[in-house]
Amino acid sequence: MGPFPATPQGVQTKGASVAFDPKRLNRTDWGVLVAGAIAFIALFLPWYGVSVAGFSASVSGWSTGYGLFGGLLLVAAAAWFFLWRAEAAIPKEGPLTPLVVTTGLAAVGLLLVVIRWATLPRGGGGILGRSFNYGPRVGIWLAVIMGVVEVACAAILFTRSGEQLPWKSAGPHS
Numbered sequence: 001m002g003p004f005p006a007t008p009q010g011v012q013t014k015g016a017s018v019a020f021d022p023k024r025l026n027r028t029d030w031g032v033l034v035a036g037a038i039a040f041i042a043l044f045l046p047w048y049g050v051s052v053a054g055f056s057a058s059v060s061g062w063s064t065g066y067g068l069f070g071g072l073l074l075v076a077a078a079a080w081f082f083l084w085r086a087e088a089a090i091p092k093e094g095p096l097t098p099l100v101v102t103t104g105l106a107a108v109g110l111l112l113v114v115i116r117w118a119t120l121p122r123g124g125g126g127i128l129g130r131s132f133n134y135g136p137r138v139g140i141w142l143a144v145i146m147g148v149v150e151v152a153c154a155a156i157l158f159t160r161s162g163e164q165l166p167w168k169s170a171g172p173h174s
Contacts, residue, residue, distance in 0.1 A: 028160075029085060031153030032102065035146040036078020039109075042146060043071045045139030048120050053130040061139050070112025074147050077105035077154065095166035103154040110147030117144055 025033070042061060049058030061071050083090050084098035122135030 025085060028153045028156050029081075032081045032106075032150055032157070033078050035150035035153065036075050036081070036106075039071055039074035039078070039143050039146040039150065042139045042142040043068070043075075045142065046137035047116075047140040047143075048135070049137045050132070050134040052132040058137055061143060064116055064140075066112050067116030067140065067143075070109045070116060070147075071143050073105050073109030073112065074143065074150055077102050077109060077150060080105065081154070097163055099154065099158040099161055099163055100166060103151070103158050106147065106150045106154050110144070110151050113140065113143045113147050116140065 044060055046058035047061045047064050047067060049056055061068055080098065081102045090098065117136055117140050120136050124133030
C-alpha cells in the first residue's frame with residue numbers, strides 16, 4: 001500500500017499512478033486514441049483559407065470559434081478514454097460510465113466541427129487571368145475524418161460493452 005490511505009473503493013486519492021499497458025488495447029481502442037491525437041494535430045493546420053494568384057492566407061483550428069471547441073472535445077474524449085484504459089482514478093460507476101462519456105464527447109465534438117465546416121463560406125473564380133478561391137482547408141477535413149473515426153470506434157466499444165444508455169438504465173423512477 002502506498003503512502004496515502006485508500007478510499008473504500010480501493011482507489012488512492014493522492015499519488016495514484018497510471019498503469020498504461022499498450023498491449024492490452026485492441027484496434028478499436030487504438031482508433032479512439034489515434035483519432036484524438038490526430039484531431040489535436042489538425043487544430044494546428046489550416047482550417048480556412050484564401051488563395052489569390054499564387055498568394056494565400058489561412059487560419060488554423062485555434063481561430064475557428066466553436067470549431068475549436070469541437071476539436072478540443074475530440075481531444076478530451078481521447079484523453080478521458082486513455083485515462084480510463086490506464087486505470088486512473090476516474091469515476092467508473094453511475095449513469096455516465098467512461099464509454100458513455102467518451103462517445104458523448106466525441107459525438108458532440110464531431111457535430112460542432114461539422115457545423116463549423118458547413119458554415120464556412122466557400123467559392124472561387126477568376127478575373128483577368130488571375131484565379132482565386134476561399135473555403136475549408138486540410139485541417140478541418142482532417143478533423144472531420146478523425147471525428148468520424150473516433151465516434152465510430154467509441155460507439156463500437158460502447159455497443160460491445162453491453163452498457164445501457166444513461167436514460168435507459170434502471171433508476172428510482174422506473
